[in-house]
Every structure is written in structure tokens, then in C-alpha cells.
Amino acid sequence: EDKVVQSPLSLVVHEGDTVTLNCSYEVTNFRSLLWYKQEKKAPTFLFMLTSSGIEKKSGRLSSILDKKELFSILNITATQTGDSAVYLCAVEGMGHRDDKIIFGKGTRLHILP
Amino acid sequence: NAGVTQTPKFQVLKTGQSMTLQCAQDMNHNSMYWYRQDPGMGLRLIYYSASEGTTDKGEVPNGYNVSRLNKREFSLRLESAAPSQTSVYFCASSGGRFREKLFFGSGTQLSVL
Numbered sequence: 001e002d003k004v005v006q007s008p009l010s011l012v013v014h015e016g017d018t019v020t021l022n023c024s025y026e027v028t029n030f031r032s033l034l035w036y037k038q039e040k041k042a043p044t045f046l047f048m049l050t051s052s053g054i055e056k057k058s059g060r061l062s063s064i065l066d067k068k069e070l071f072s073i074l075n076i077t078a079t080q081t082g083d084s085a086v087y088l089c090a091v092e093g094m095g096h097r098d099d100k101i102i103f104g105k106g107t108r109l110h111i112l113p
Numbered sequence: 114n115a116g117v118t119q120t121p122k123f124q125v126l127k128t129g130q131s132m133t134l135q136c137a138q139d140m141n142h143n144s145m146y147w148y149r150q151d152p153g154m155g156l157r158l159i160y161y162s163a164s165e166g167t168t169d170k171g172e173v174p175n176g177y178n179v180s181r182l183n184k185r186e187f188s189l190r191l192e193s194a195a196p197s198q199t200s201v202y203f204c205a206s207s208g209g210r211f212r213e214k215l216f217f218g219s220g221t222q223l224s225v226l
Contacts, residue, residue, distance in 0.1 A: 006155075009153070034214070034215070036215075041219055041220060042203060042217035042218065042219055042220055043156070043203075043215075043217055045214050045215070048214060088155060088156065090156075090215075099144070099163060100146075100158060100161050100169070100171060101146065101158070101161075101207070101215060102157075102158050102171070102172060103148070103155045103156040103157070103158075104155050105153060105154055105155035106155045
């Protein structure tokens with residue numbers, strides 16, 4: 001059965017710290033891994049990863065995928081209080097007919113001022 | 114751009130009542146999804162539709178039905194609501210150039226008493 005496991009489930013750090021969020025997965029016929037940030041409402045897209053070893057970067061956020069070990073990490077450097085959110089990892093796999101996207105439970109990140 | 118429009122935003126039902134959540138997208142996307150989100154559970158896939166005329170079960174389909182009315186619209190029906198269906202429901206779509214990137218509706222907060 002397809003699954004996505006994120007760790008830690010919750011994390012509290014001080015402003016300025018660097019954090020690493022983890023995502024491991026098991027999915028049939030992997031197509032892509034996605035990271036989302038969710039604050040109060042709907043998730044907002046951060047990254048899509050399809051190839052191993054290629055880092056995606058956006059400002060203080062970066063992510064990398066390891067397709068051999070079936071995991072991805074999301075790094076946030078010099079954290080700010082505005083980074084407080086739930087970070088969701090999702091994986092797209094190919095079913096017998098269609099593709100589907102399933103999510104992990106998320107990591108709730110809280111940044112203390 | 115409207116993107117993904119989801120209605121209603123809030124709903125309170127009594128146990129046993131039925132209702133339909135509506136979702137429409139104006140981005141000409143092929144794939145549409147219904148997720149539910151409970152505290153600490155991330156987003157769980159209820160049903161998805163890879164194209165007009167096809168629907169598939171996700172992780173938690175029991176107690177729900179869906180209809181892909183046309184390419185734009187994908188509705189979720191609760192025939193006999195139960196308190197366990199109290200949740201936040203998100204509709205999403207993907208397709209086109211950024212096929213794996215999900216676009217979310219604003220969510221429906223549903224309470225079943």
C-alpha cells in the first residue's frame with residue numbers, strides 16, 4: 001500500500017535556527033514528490049522533485065530527493081516566525097489506470113521569536 | 114483568475130442528513146481530487162478523477178460518492194452524514210503544463226452533529 005511518512009510530526013525551534021524536515025515514501029511507480037506549506041487555509045506549493053540528487057532552492061528553503069533510499073528532506077535556514085506552519089510532503093504514483101497524489105501527516109513547525 | 118472554486122465554505126449537518134460539496138476549476142485541468150483533513154492527519158485522499166468520465170477510490174472512500182460531471186466540475190456527496198465525517202474538505206486539480214502541481218480550493222469546514 002502506498003504511504004508517505006513524515007518526521008518529526010512536530011518541531012519547535014528559535015528564530016535563526018536551521019531545521020530539516022524528513023519525508024520517506026513507498027509508492028507504486030513513483031512520478032514526483034511535492035512539498036507544500038500550510039498556514040491557515042489551503043496548502044501552497046513549494047517544490048516538485050522528480051530526479052535524485054538535484055537540489056531545488058527558493059530563498060532560505062531547499063529540498064532534495066533520494067530515489068534510491070526513497071526519501072526527501074526540506075531544509076529551512078535562518079528560520080523566521082513567518083515560517084511557522086505545517087509542512088506537507090506528497091507523492092504522486094501511477095496506479096493501474098490513473099495517477100494519484102497522497103500526503104503524509106505533515107510536520108508542524110513552530111518558530112519562537 | 115478564479116482557479117478552484119469550492120462551495121460551501123461552512124456547513125453544519127445533523128447525523129443522517131445528506132449533502133453535496135461542489136467543486137469547479139477553470140484551468141482546463143484533467144485531474145481533480147477530494148481530500149479531507151483532520152487534526153494531525155495531514156490530507157487524506159477520498160476520491161480522484163484523472164479525466165472526465167473516470168473516478169477512482171483513494172485512501173478513505175467509505176461513506177462518500179463522487180461525480181465528475183464534466184471536465185470543470187467534480188462533486189463530493191455524503192449520503193448519510195456521520196460525526197466521523199466532521200472535517201475540513203479540500204478540492205484540488207492538476208494538469209496542463211504543471212501536471213503534478215495541485216491547485217487547491219479554499220476548503221469546506223463540515224461539522225456533523
